[in-house]
């Protein structure tokens with residue numbers, strides 16, 4: 001990547017254009033030749049939520065270091081493994097560790113696995129993350145079903161789709177108004193209700209910021225006023241890329257901390273606290289995701 005900040009180089013370093021279609025294909029073909037699983041469902045595990053992958057049966061697991069063209073994880077709580085296996089009787093592929101913009105990855109790299117998932121035959125993507133709450137009614141430990149997102153880097157021109165459009169994946173100008181599939185959200189809400197989770201389940205708007213620093217108080221107030229219920233440092237680019245290539249998406253945020261909007265507040269957040277809360281709720285999330293996957297029909301829609 002060019003380090004001279006010349007304007008003609010900026011989009012290249014932040015989009016998918018540094019990856020040729022052949023590279024996505026090579027990665028997908030390598031994976032398909034190393035596992036018998038043919039997943040229709042992909043899962044991305046957020047910070048501290050890698051245990052979701054442990055629920056997969058008959059696992060084939062690959063370290064990111066061994067997969068051709070795959071980026072590498074650098075963040076604590078993101079193991080760096082791609083796990084294939086069965087969940088709720090369905091073949092799944094699970095990223096135990098995702099890539100963030102703040103690690104120095106281009107958005108093309110951040111979203112590289114999503115396009116590989118598409119080439120593997122994935123139809124439904126479940127993205128999870130750890131996030132801080134902005135909504136006053138949210139509590140630490142809540143699960144937020146993502147209804148929509150505000151992509152702050154995207155609004156500022158940092159979008160994985162910048163550059164020549166790869167028509168084999170999707171259109172130049174993809175709509176995003178239905179990025180978070182309504183039927184999947186309904187299914188998740190119903191499962192939460194039947195499992196007795198209703199008192200700690202929310203449906204709201206996720207806001208992505210670049211990170212890696214947590215928000216200032218003024219920033220938190222701004223994002224809340226803009227309509228965000230929770231804030232985090234991932235997910236939006238993955239969802240943009242997934243929606244572009246026609247994947248159905250369910251997004252789940254685990255609320256790991258309250259983001260302070262009050263100058264008198266002395267509470268602060270760190271990554272250790274985020275991981276602690278993720279760990280506490282990962283079994284609950286695992287139950288929800290397993291049941292949801294079990295209820296998907298082969299095309300990723302609701303079973304009768």
Ligand SMILES: O=P(O)(O)O[C@@H]1C[C@H](O)[C@@H](CO)O1
Pocket residue numbers: 045046047075098100128129130131211232233234235270271274275
């Ligand atoms: O990968 P996610 O979005 O779950 O990770 C969140 C955002 C930062 O990477 C980290 C901060 O603790 O957790």
Ligand code: HPA
Pocket residue numbers: 130131132133214215231232233256257258259269274
């Ligand atoms: O408060 C937060 N802000 C941004 N990202 C986060 N990821 C977990 N908690 C937070």
